[in-house]
Amino acid sequence: xxxxxxxxxxxxxxxxxxGLRLLQRGYKVSxxxxxxxxxxxSQSAGRSINLALxxxxxxxxxxxxxxxxxxxxxxxxxxxxxxxxxxxxxxxxYSAREGEYINSISRKALNCMLMxxxxxxxxxxxxxxxxLLDWNPQQQSVQWADQNGIVHKLDNVILLGTDGANSQCRKxxxxxxxxxxxxYSQSYQNYxxxxxxxxxxxGGEFLIKKEALHIWPRGHFMMIALPNPDxxxxxxxxxxxxxxDSFEILDQPDLRKEFFDRHFSDMADYFExxxxxYEKNPIGHLYTVKCSPWSYEDKMLLMxxxxxAIIPFYGQGMxxxxxxxxxxxxxxxxxxxxxxCFQSFEKARKINSDAIADLAEDNFxxxxxxVADLDFQKKRTLEIKLxxxxxxxxxxxxxxxxxxxxxxxxAMQLGRKQDEYLLQVVNNEKDIxxxxxxxxxxQLRALR
Amino acid sequence: xxxxxxxxxxxxxxxxxxGLRLLQRGYKVSxxxxxxxxxxxSQSAGRSINLALxxxxxxxxxxxxxxxxxxxxxxxxxxxxxxxxxxxxxxxxYSAREGEYINSISRKALNCMLMxxxxxxxxxxxxxxxxLLDWNPQQQSVQWADQNGIVHKLDNVILLGTDGANSQCRKxxxxxxxxxxxxYSQSYQNYxxxxxxxxxxxGGEFLIKKEALHIWPRGHFMMIALPNPDxxxxxxxxxxxxxxDSFEILDQPDLRKEFFDRHFSDMADYFExxxxxYEKNPIGHLYTVKCSPWSYEDKMLLMxxxxxAIIPFYGQGMxxxxxxxxxxxxxxxxxxxxxxCFQSFEKARKINSDAIADLAEDNFxxxxxxVADLDFQKKRTLEIKLxxxxxxxxxxxxxxxxxxxxxxxxAMQLGRKQDEYLLQVVNNEKDIxxxxxxxxxxQLRALR
Numbered sequence: 001x002x003x004x005x006x007x008x009x010x011x012x013x014x015x016x017x018x019g020l021r022l023l024q025r026g027y028k029v030s031x032x033x034x035x036x037x038x039x040x041x042s043q044s045a046g047r048s049i050n051l052a053l054x055x056x057x058x059x060x061x062x063x064x065x066x067x068x069x070x071x072x073x074x075x076x077x078x079x080x081x082x083x084x085x086x087x088x089x090x091x092x093x094y095s096a097r098e099g100e101y102i103n104s105i106s107r108k109a110l111n112c113m114l115m116x117x118x119x120x121x122x123x124x125x126x127x128x129x130x131x132l133l134d135w136n137p138q139q140q141s142v143q144w145a146d147q148n149g150i151v152h153k154l155d156n157v158i159l160l161g162t163d164g165a166n167s168q169c170r171k172x173x174x175x176x177x178x179x180x181x182x183x184y185s186q187s188y189q190n191y192x193x194x195x196x197x198x199x200x201x202x203g204g205e206f207l208i209k210k211e212a213l214h215i216w217p218r219g220h221f222m223m224i225a226l227p228n229p230d231x232x233x234x235x236x237x238x239x240x241x242x243x244x245d246s247f248e249i250l251d252q253p254d255l256r257k258e259f260f261d262r263h264f265s266d267m268a269d270y271f272e273x274x275x276x277x278y279e280k281n282p283i284g285h286l287y288t289v290k291c292s293p294w295s296y297e298d299k300m301l302l303m304x305x306x307x308x309a310i311i312p313f314y315g316q317g318m319x320x321x322x323x324x325x326x327x328x329x330x331x332x333x334x335x336x337x338x339x340x341c342f343q344s345f346e347k348a349r350k351i352n353s354d355a356i357a358d359l360a361e362d363n364f365x366x367x368x369x370x371v372a373d374l375d376f377q378k379k380r381t382l383e384i385k386l387x388x389x390x391x392x393x394x395x396x397x398x399x400x401x402x403x404x405x406x407x408x409x410x411a412m413q414l415g416r417k418q419d420e421y422l423l424q425v426v427n428n429e430k431d432i433x434x435x436x437x438x439x440x441x442x443q444l445r446a447l448r
Numbered sequence: 449x450x451x452x453x454x455x456x457x458x459x460x461x462x463x464x465x466x467g468l469r470l471l472q473r474g475y476k477v478s479x480x481x482x483x484x485x486x487x488x489x490s491q492s493a494g495r496s497i498n499l500a501l502x503x504x505x506x507x508x509x510x511x512x513x514x515x516x517x518x519x520x521x522x523x524x525x526x527x528x529x530x531x532x533x534x535x536x537x538x539x540x541x542y543s544a545r546e547g548e549y550i551n552s553i554s555r556k557a558l559n560c561m562l563m564x565x566x567x568x569x570x571x572x573x574x575x576x577x578x579x580l581l582d583w584n585p586q587q588q589s590v591q592w593a594d595q596n597g598i599v600h601k602l603d604n605v606i607l608l609g610t611d612g613a614n615s616q617c618r619k620x621x622x623x624x625x626x627x628x629x630x631x632y633s634q635s636y637q638n639y640x641x642x643x644x645x646x647x648x649x650x651g652g653e654f655l656i657k658k659e660a661l662h663i664w665p666r667g668h669f670m671m672i673a674l675p676n677p678d679x680x681x682x683x684x685x686x687x688x689x690x691x692x693d694s695f696e697i698l699d700q701p702d703l704r705k706e707f708f709d710r711h712f713s714d715m716a717d718y719f720e721x722x723x724x725x726y727e728k729n730p731i732g733h734l735y736t737v738k739c740s741p742w743s744y745e746d747k748m749l750l751m752x753x754x755x756x757a758i759i760p761f762y763g764q765g766m767x768x769x770x771x772x773x774x775x776x777x778x779x780x781x782x783x784x785x786x787x788x789c790f791q792s793f794e795k796a797r798k799i800n801s802d803a804i805a806d807l808a809e810d811n812f813x814x815x816x817x818x819v820a821d822l823d824f825q826k827k828r829t830l831e832i833k834l835x836x837x838x839x840x841x842x843x844x845x846x847x848x849x850x851x852x853x854x855x856x857x858x859a860m861q862l863g864r865k866q867d868e869y870l871l872q873v874v875n876n877e878k879d880i881x882x883x884x885x886x887x888x889x890x891q892l893r894a895l896r
């Protein structure tokens with residue numbers, strides 16, 4: 001592989017993991033980050049406060065030797081805890097097996113950990129408050145401005161664009177639309193989100209169950225809450241922008257209390273805290289970005305959200321981005337030049353990033369609506385039972401979340417077949433206890 | 449309606465028709481056009497040389513009183529003339545009814561005609577070699593540079609973006625993606641096109657049948673030819689970029705003659721002429737653009753290809769754009785302010801521009817492949833018979849092409865149902881002469 005200076009644009013989670021790995025492999029790496037250094041500022045790390053780290057993401061952290069350290073920063077979430085309108089609780093385990101849980105982790109803490117590791121290998125690699133000014137693909141040169149506004153010129157450089165959903169690098173590819181026959185789509189949900197914080201209790205305790213991802217599913221809207229190590233929870237409201245039960249309604253202060261009391265009755269005591277943050281925090285948008293090609297000759301490659309931004313409802317955005325780094329690392333092993341490396345990376349990943357994008361859109365409906373449905377709950381109960389009894393059975397959720405050896409695309413295909421089959425079974429059989437698991441598992445195995 | 453200066457960006461076909469109509473309605477209108485005045489230059493008018501003008505487009509020309517004048521510039525095309533590989537010909541009429549034909553017209557001649565009409569109403573409206581420099585939606589002001597590079601500032605202006613598939617105005621909306629929750633997609637076909645000219649015969653005669661749209665359907669590629677008033681034909685090759693029978697192959701000069709002889713045997717005499725142009729002319733790309741919203745408050749609206757670029761296989765790109773002007777004109781009658789005018793325009797048009805985009809993609813397959821298919825030809829024969837006998841029967845093609853009173857969306861829905869039904873009939877009945885048209889028409893009417 002020809003020796004090039006690798007310029008990573010965007011030192012968020014994916015850019016930082018990628019930079020670290022490339023430094024470990026011995027490349028000359030620089031990372032440009034628009035924002036100030038997270039580690040010495042009080043700013044947040046981007047669009048959402050915490051994330052659900054699962055097996056695909058852990059594989060990325062394993063690759064750079066930081067898996068255990070990341071786990072120390074996390075709070076395990078072993079189940080979905082469903083809160084009904086009346087305040088009743090029901091836990092639905094993510095899996096019956098040891099080690100199959102997801103991990104709530106702060107975006108900022110994780111990013112800082114990766115940056116610290118980069119600094120240890122090359123303290124000059126990370127350039128904060130720095131901006132890509134110009135890219136000349138013919139001459140393979142870039143100009144960028146550092147935090148003092150000093151302009152640097154780099155030649156013989158490869159751009160790796162990990163600059164997120166609103167990627168500047170992707171816009172550079174878009175300017176070459178005709179030449180690249182660049183396919184592109186951005187599509188917004190009719191839903192936005194707002195983050196609120198449920199603080200620790202007076203004695204520093206978790207106010208709702210710690211090791212769970214909490215969901216208040218309400219059909220056309222929902223709230224979720226993820227635990228933080230300091231015993232607080234980050235709650236996120238997902239609401240339509242307009243119509244009945246929407247941000248349009250919640251934005252009217254006099255309607256808000258009644259609304260919270262009615263729909264989130266078990267949280268009624270914390271309304272004042274929520275209300276204060278509601279006023280302060282902005283509404284975030286949810287959108288999916290797909291594009292192709294991800295590269296420009298052997299001169300630029302997009303990775304992570306820059307190439308494939310997804311909505312957060314499978315908890316896979318970061319996990320998918322980290323898996324990009326794992327696959328890219330494999331491609332570096334398998335290819336002899338950058339061009340074939342970039343092309344085989346996209347060939348391997350595009351089908352899978354498309355699959356997780358579609359799965360995430362499906363799962364939004366599942367989370368806000370179907371988890372409250374009796375058939376869905378029976379199906380989950382049955383699946384947990386199957387997962388407990390048969391080590392080779394994995395639900396769609398488990399395939400996506402706990403089986404990095406199965407691609408997103410294969411997980412989607414098998415998972416959908418299983419779901420369809422099990423919903424039929426649950427529908428035909430009122431009493432799921434009367435189902436013979438030995439027969440059922442054979443039928444499910446036949447779907448593979 | 450508040451009186452505003454209307455600044456039309458792009459004086460192509462749609463921009464010119466729109467500008468003319470708005471001048472006729474008494475608005476203050478300026479049109480900025482990047483290119484020099486077509487009427488005093490030898491340049492072409494854009495991406496393709498001639499177009500198929502049909503009833504929806506004619507409605508737009510009728511609105512400004514130029515229908516008859518446009519018809520004088522056109523050559524009627526009454527049928528599809530299918531050329532087999534062996535050189536056999538078969539004509540498939542577009543319709544059995546009087547007045548239902550399509551019209552081959554030069555893009556440049558049509559555009560010049562519209563510009564002349566604009567000049568008659570306001571000789572200062574058209575500004576050539578002029579560029580939009582800056583748009584400030586808050587202040588509703590723009591800056592633009594005229595052909596001498598002099599910068600003008602305009603306040604209290606409404607932008608109407610008719611600047612085509614690669615619209616600069618649409619890019620301005622895209623910069624407001626988050627605020628507008630701007631949905632956008634551009635998707636390229638794996639096919640490109642190249643235009644060639646078949647000149648008039650030695651005595652100035654048409655070398656192939658005049659009043660026809662000629663097609664050489666070859667499955668995964670095709671050539672078409674449209675007549676021009678000077679007795680030449682504009683031929684267009686539609687080929688995959690890569691693979692067997694692709695531009696990649698045709699780009700090799702030593703393979704080209706054998707290829708033409710084999711696939712376009714009845715054109716073999718003209719190979720040298722084609723070959724010369726093949727070397728000179730660029731390969732054009734085919735892509736579909738969809739987006740939403742088309743407007744920014746009451747300050748900007750996209751129309752025509754800028755809002756909805758489609759591939760050319762239904763011959764509806766310009767017709768759809770002209771229909772935009774007709775519907776916009778209706779919206780000006782029906783609405784009291786610009787905001788509701790823009791919103792109701794999109795509400796009326798988006799569903800229909802999406803439909804014609806999808807129909808055009810379907811029709812590409814039909815033109816290059818199915819027209820050569822026996823069942824398809826039987827179905828067309830049957831439909832022509834039905835159209836001749838029953839004044840209320842219209843095929844999908846006729847609904848789209850000759851019935852501007854039926855929306856594209858409704859034409860698509862009914863047309864697809866009819867197609868499905870007739871293909872079944874043709875499939876079950878070997879001899880179509882034995883089909884009772886009185887029974888069949890009743891079955892088809894039931895689909896409405």
